[in-house]
Amino acid sequence: MSGDPVASFLPGPPVDRTVWEGWQRWCATRRQFQPAPVLTARQYADRSPRQRRLYDLHRLATHSSLPVQATPMSDLVADTVRACIEDGAFSHKAGTRTGVMVNGGGAQGKTETVCEAVACFEEEWLALHGQVNPDAMPGTRDLVAPVAYVRCPVKATPISTCQRILDFYGEDYKGMRQEDLTRLVKRAIVDHATKALIIDDITRLKLHREADQDVLDLIRDMMSMPVTLILVGVGIPSSGLLRDGRRDPKSGQWIFPPVRDRGRSPNPHAATQHERRFELVELNTFSYDTPEQINAWTEHLLALEGSLRLLNDTSGMLTGGTMPEYLFRRTAGVVGLLEKIIQRGCRLAIADRSELLTIDLLQQVALSATDLPDLDADSGEQPVIPPVKARPRKKPKPRNTVFDDDGPGEAVG
Structure with a gap:
């Protein structure tokens, strides 16, 4: 975090692409944002409280400005x-x-x-x-x-x-x-x-x-x-x-x-x-029916993993285990919803100091139409947001009662 640590992630004036000056500024600056550097938990702990807070804000800006990934x-x-x-x-x-x-x-x-x-x-x-x-x-x-x-x-x-x-x-x-x-x-x-x-x-x-x-x-x-x-x-x-x-x-x-x-x-x-x-x-959404479609979705998640700034190793955080299938169910393959869930999840992971995206943590993230305020619902611009479904609880295994003591039996007359 060389130079001015604050100026490196503070946003400039709002960009209005519907006027020529705003369009030109967006074209010139659309790739200039520098994400927060990758730090380990040890490197983070060695910083002063103010430096840690600035780094957390830089991470917030990074997760709020995830790059638009080509699909x-x-x-x-x-x-x-x-x-x-x-x-x-x-x-x-x-x-x-x-x-x-x-x-x-x-x-x-x-x-x-x-x-x-x-x-x-x-x-x-x-x-x-x-x-x-x-x-x-x-x-x-x-x-x-x-x-x-x-x-x-x-x-x-x-x-x-x-x-x-x-x-x-x-x-x-x-x-x-x-x-x-x-x-x-x-x-x-x-x-x-x-x-x-x-x-x-x-x-x-x-x-x-x-x-x-x-x-x-x-x-x-x-x-x-x-x-x-x-x-x-x-x-x-x-x-x-x-x-x-x-x-x-x-x-x-x-x-x-x-x-x-x-x-x-x-x-x-x-x-x-x-x-x-x-x-x-x-412009279609991602699908999850064939091996090719599943691979394309996983590659998209893999690219997003490289943009995450959590203190734990992010390798496999979005692509390991059942996470790809879970994220697809939560988003129906809509990239805008995926970005919002990841952004919210990263904020929770930093706040609770787990520094890890898990299915249990993402279950706490519920999206609504207010998360997409620039889309007009009356014109059909708001996507259908899949509800957060509770994960089925595992039924406890039946206890072995072979050695249970049923107490004294009835007296035989």
Whole structure:
């Protein structure tokens, strides 16, 4: 713990990825956190009380900031997202870009998987262009934003959706009408050289409201621009977002008819648009049925073991004995729930000085919806949390009564 032991683990200002400055800071700092060093119980005991307390706080920060581990399922999603963005960004054609819909349950890491993939694309894209916008007009200094990240508003309207996008760029839209906002969004995407637009929590659109349908029309209309749309949500196939589309049996992509200019939907060029295409990719949970699936789950736990900072040797702490099966039952293979259980368990293990994760200790950890406050329950973003089931008690073995003394027998008359 060299240098300032406190500054090494204190978090900085909150990061808001829905604005350009916050997105840039997240991209630059997302791998900078330094976990607590590994100490033995003897090394810990040799420290002063203040040093031990600082080390405990550093361990708390470490367990609260467990690294996002890649999984076979997240690798598939990341590869699909990167491929679609690169296909669109490096294309010299003016046609419609294929979009991506990333579907999956709550707390499965959809957002982090997509953000990591597009952040890697942005770093490579900026390096290729010397960190500047190659299409900028001489004399202008528009910020370069190859990636824009926004979250779909709850009870969205075309106006609020446009405002969320413009907020990312820091554009001034005060007093603008819907048509003006739409034009400003399109101009901002071009001026800031945006190649990928992520709209998270897209299934907040329920589509039983006319405003939600107008927002979806607005999003599809954006596909006529040189930007790849990435829509992230829970339960997309059953949400109604795809209800007027059809799946191409050859490409596996969802194909949509041209957007019609109806209601309040701002689509001035709808009549000349081509069919819109989205590729739907699923971020699945871990499974525990086949040897391959069990091995993948165990390897994931093994990687997490290396991030634990308990004074006992953590080797096999998550992968030994029946622990992998127990953790799967507690989480149903959802990585977000697994992270929360481990985080809570480590805090208990430090507090009771056992410095060990065991099934008996983890039985004391009960998760609830309040542990995932950033997920909207009404939109289906909250995962189903398996209840904590009491471990069956072992029945005591019957006692051998061969040598029991039954007392004096009855007198024989």
